[in-house]
Amino acid sequence: MRTPGQVSNNITIFEVASQAGVSYGTVSRVLNNDPHVRVETREKVNRVIQDLGYVVNRQARSLAGGKTHVVGILVPDLGTGYIGEIIQGIDTELQLAGYDLMLYTTHRTPVLEADYVGSLAQGVADGLILVLPRHPEDYIGTLRARHFPFVLVDHQGSGRDCPAVGAANWQGAYNATEYLVNLGHTRIGFITGWMDLGAAVDRLEGYKAALWAYHIPFLEELVRESTFHQLDGYNSAMDLLNLPNPPTAIFASNDVMALGVMDAVREKGLKIPEDISIVGFDDIPQASIIHPALTTVRQPLRNMGSVATQMLLELLGNPATPTKRIELPTGLVVRDSCRPPRS
């Protein structure tokens, strides 16, 4: 039973109401910018809110059916700086809009992914940003059925009809490959990412397309399926370098693997870029720091985060917003890791 008089340590809406000499319903209206409040009343209430240092209780608001002003974000991990960049874009935008951030790292466990989404959608958050989801099939149905607002970042897999933002992976890979071809390379090794990720597939396709466009035969032996991890980049590169007729350039599907490639090249006693050219993908902060600086395909990570957030906020404001899929452009960043092949 409601007992307005009886309050805890914290300042509640009742304190404010009694101080302001209005009913607590009115205070609630002021809090929620309900237009049906006289300006003077609103001002009076706001003044009391200020004076008392009142802050809404999120749980209560959420429980009563209001908004939580929390956006949940699901990321696979925080290891690579790659995700960090995206989060920064999200965070900045959310802060501007007055939303808080609930972060979950799934560590690539499908179970966790689905669990988190379930609990988040249950009222913890108003909306969800799914970064690099690996098994969205498991819960996108639920989310949809509940009309729960969400946006995918960098997925491009199944669920082509979900709100999503990604980067032009195909185009980026095409451009990078073209660049190598124009330098004179014809034996270009390629190291893929997880092939269950749409982004990884697109990059491989871009690479293939560029080769075809320049009438360079696509050779399976120059392609290694890998995982986006540095160590696997290293191993794949070793593999390629041990070929009887090794490539003169290696294109890694992300920068982290490109770092691994560099390790491998050095270990073989080869020089970058004199003996072998290397291209990465992402343009993580390290790419410009290492020596030689890495030529790579820039993904606008921060932007992707910020655009995704804006899409979500729009959805939050108007659930009927038509589904958008945005693809941000990628760009080749030419640094010092490529050179024409030795002839």
Add this chain to the structure above:
Amino acid sequence: MRTPGQVSNNITIFEVASQAGVSYGTVSRVLNNDPHVRVETREKVNRVIQDLGYVVNRQARSLAGGKTHVVGILVPDLGTGYIGEIIQGIDTELQLAGYDLMLYTTHRTPVLEADYVGSLAQGVADGLILVLPRHPEDYIGTLRARHFPFVLVDHQGSGRDCPAVGAANWQGAYNATEYLVNLGHTRIGFITGWMDLGAAVDRLEGYKAALWAYHIPFLEELVRESTFHQLDGYNSAMDLLNLPNPPTAIFASNDVMALGVMDAVREKGLKIPEDISIVGFDDIPQASIIHPALTTVRQPLRNMGSVATQMLLELLGNPATPTKRIELPTGLVVRDSCRPPRS
């Protein structure tokens, strides 16, 4: 008024109760591991929970005075990888304990810092981890007064009597300086971090102490006060290198600044480590990736996060746990950025 029968889309404790043929209070007991439940009853309820896919509503639980199973964490930003490492330590530990993570980035705004702490402490989270807080004075009092559990990470400033975990900054700086001295350096430049951070002060003191121990005069002209940022590291290094009698080694108070130092050194046409030795602090992932690999003082960042989390969880379990301040050891990681000075 309570209306058990009338339920929303979501499965609530009432569904479970009626399906299991018990009262909903009993279900609550099962949920909270209350020992006063018959084993069979517990099993029956648990089965129904499973079947229905019931998940507790966090807001309701929290509102009713229960735990939220959320730990708030406050970080200055996510830019450097430094914080990312700490968060990973926290995250892993929290996951193990079944807690969720609410992340706030303050972007070094004192107002935000205090605001967030206020709202978090109001019931959003059960406990708080404050990473690298810059103005804890503003709210530690409040937290204390409310008996709200919190742990500081890497602070070491005021509030010596708060639960905190840090690293042996003094020792690390001492060891690194000693290493340079043993290589034969006598003119060792030092670039500080924000001097309002205890860690930064400790590092400077460690540097001074090592010099004194080896009877090398401490020269103000070789010290530059800086900010932990790469660009400022660059500028400070430029400044030092432009000295009529420049140092033969530079010790930067963190790795990020050391990267800036490297830029400056290269821009002056000098070679690392032949012409000038460089030491950093932190051992962020980049440190081992760059070329030449950076000799640095390793901070056990992940460990710091994990230890802080364990302390918090202990506090959560037993608020009467005596205040601990833990200092984790640092260690010199010798790589390729140092060499004896040219004679």
Add this chain to the structure above:
DNA sequence: TTGAAAGCGCTAACAA
């Protein structure tokens, strides 16, 4: 434009 009151889903204190 305002007030009154019915819940949101749960915990915990009190009875039984």
Add this chain to the structure above:
DNA sequence: TTGTTAGCGCTTTCAA
């Protein structure tokens, strides 16, 4: 060991 019930602080009808 279990059932019952009073709130937790708020939003949102429904009246006035």
